[in-house]
Amino acid sequence: MFSRRIPPELEPNALSRAVAAARARGTAIADLTDSNPTRAGIPYPDDLLAPLADSAALRYEPYAFGMPAARAAVAADHARRGVVVDPAHVVLTASTSEAYSWLFKLLCDAGDSVLVPRPSYPLFEHLTALEEVRAQPYDLVYDGRWTIDVASMLAAPAGTRAVLVVSPNNPTGSYLAAEELAALSQLCRDRRWALIVDEVFADYPLDARDPLTDIALRAGGLSFSLAGLSKSVGLPQLKLAWIVVGGPAAARDRALAALELIADSYLSVATPVQVAAAHLLHAGGTVRAAIQQRIRQNLDALRAAARGFPACEVLRAEGGWSAVIRVPATRREEQLVVELLEREAVLAHSGYFFDFPREAYLVVSLLPPPALFADACARLLRFVST
Ligand SMILES: Cc1ncc(COP(=O)(O)O)c(C=O)c1O
Known part of the structure; x- marks a missing residue:
């Protein structure tokens, strides 16, 4: 009935199913995939619009x-x-x-x-x-x-x-x-x-x-x-x-x-x-400056935290709103992100989602509020290193 432009499979993947199940259980997820600046506690001038x-x-x-x-x-x-x-x-x-x-x-x-x-x-x-x-x-x-x-x-x-x-x-x-x-x-x-x-x-x-x-x-x-x-x-x-x-x-x-x-x-x-x-x-320049300050602060915090986990490497990030972390390939990325969610209530993207050629990489947004970001990254680094 529909055109070939639409993929034949529209089923949610394992991670989306795990997120839906965790939310249904009332779990408070620390979302390191959120790249929506309007949900990240960035200050916007009241009269901007x-x-x-x-x-x-x-x-x-x-x-x-x-x-x-x-x-x-x-x-x-x-x-x-x-x-x-x-x-x-x-x-x-x-x-x-x-x-x-x-x-x-x-x-x-x-x-x-x-x-x-x-x-x-x-x-x-x-x-x-x-x-x-x-x-x-x-x-x-x-x-x-x-x-x-x-x-x-x-x-x-x-x-x-x-x-x-x-x-x-x-x-x-x-x-x-x-x-x-x-x-x-x-x-x-x-x-x-x-x-x-x-x-x-x-x-x-x-x-x-x-x-x-x-x-x-x-x-x-x-x-x-x-x-x-x-x-x-x-x-x-x-x-x-x-x-x-x-x-x-x-x-x-x-x-x-x-x-x-x-x-x-x-x-x-x-x-x-x-x-x-x-x-x-x-x-909007003030919003841009606040986002710039946020991504810098979170990247610095991630780097500082990762120093305690030598098996993980935060890759060079020249710009943008995300960071890539190379993590030990102890299990498939897809399984890793699901377990990270179920055991630590931390949601991160797998490198697979972005078509990285090999495993294992996790991708995190640098936008979340700093306290949430630092705590979730600490849990993530500990989890992937054990
Ligand atoms: C590389 C890239 N291009 C474009 C967009 C989306 O831009 P727009 O909201 O203007 O469609 C995104 C959103 O994350 C992006 O990552």
């Missing part, structure tokens, strides 16, 4: 790429990172997920492929399948820092249309390095691939000095940088994201013309959030 009620939003003007003032506000916000963006190259969407779906519609026919990083963001599996696009993995390897194994891209099938890069990557935290961008730009030129760079966490450096950001402005070929309010000011509920289109003028302008048809068919960004965009981007 007041401009959503601006009466200017009573008038509806449909603009395919978004209202000019909102696009200008998004472009101007890039000045924080010292780059200049032309508002004409900014496309507003409701979310980064929607941005991906528009870019797949733009670049791919059914059955075409895009290269996706491994390990990375688990949603790629669904975002591609829902557009009838194949996700072809390329590898990131860890050798004190995560790097792209460019050789693993060379086997890309015919019909590959784009490379997806997440910078900094979720969950490895790695930013795209200048030499990786050079290699990728060359490959994209040779194979006529577009470059799509998800930079939703670009504002959250950790162990990174001078990280490369705003890649669409630096890449040689047709490229797209994605970001949004969800991470940049911790407001996922407002549903405002954007694509910055970059590359040689002719290719960029052709892409914008085609994207306009897609965007005009959906007109999905609500007017109030566009009217409020300039204020949200400006006033």
Whole structure:
């Protein structure tokens, strides 16, 4: 009855079943998977959302790429990172997920492929399948820092249309390095691939000095940088994201013309959030600073705690909202996370969830309140070390 875009199996996995059972028993779970900033005790200014009620939003003007003032506000916000963006190259969407779906519609026919990083963001599996696009993995390897194994891209099938890069990557935290961008730009030129760079966490450096950001402005070929309010000011509920289109003028302008048809068919960004965009981007800076302070504090606490458990290693995290812990592979990751939940009431992600090539890794969000985070990490480290 349903299309092939929907996976045949929609059953919850063992961990989801264990979480549901623990919640039904009334267990208070220390959730180290929660990456929702609005639930993490981050302070938000009380009047942050007041401009959503601006009466200017009573008038509806449909603009395919978004209202000019909102696009200008998004472009101007890039000045924080010292780059200049032309508002004409900014496309507003409701979310980064929607941005991906528009870019797949733009670049791919059914059955075409895009290269996706491994390990990375688990949603790629669904975002591609829902557009009838194949996700072809390329590898990131860890050798004190995560790097792209460019050789693993060379086997890309015919019909590959784009490379997806997440910078900094979720969950490895790695930013795209200048030499990786050079290699990728060359490959994209040779194979006529577009470059799509998800930079939703670009504002959250950790162990990174001078990280490369705003890649669409630096890449040689047709490229797209994605970001949004969800991470940049911790407001996922407002549903405002954007694509910055970059590359040689002719290719960029052709892409914008085609994207306009897609965007005009959906007109999905609500007017109030566009009217409020300039204020949200400006006033949301305090939220960003609070999130930055939180992830730094929690990463430091995790590192300090892990020093007492030499069998565990907290991997280098250049940026983003998560940390990866290599733990002894005494049992399968899937079993490990279920037992951790059932015995210690601590919920963590397995590396398997992000398609790590081997076991055993656990991934924790750096957003939870510090006291809960420190206590849950101590329990986790003790549990996996025994
Ligand atoms: C790498 C990455 N991209 C995009 C998103 C989601 O962004 P949005 O809320 O704009 O769809 C997430 C959410 O966790 C993410 O980890």
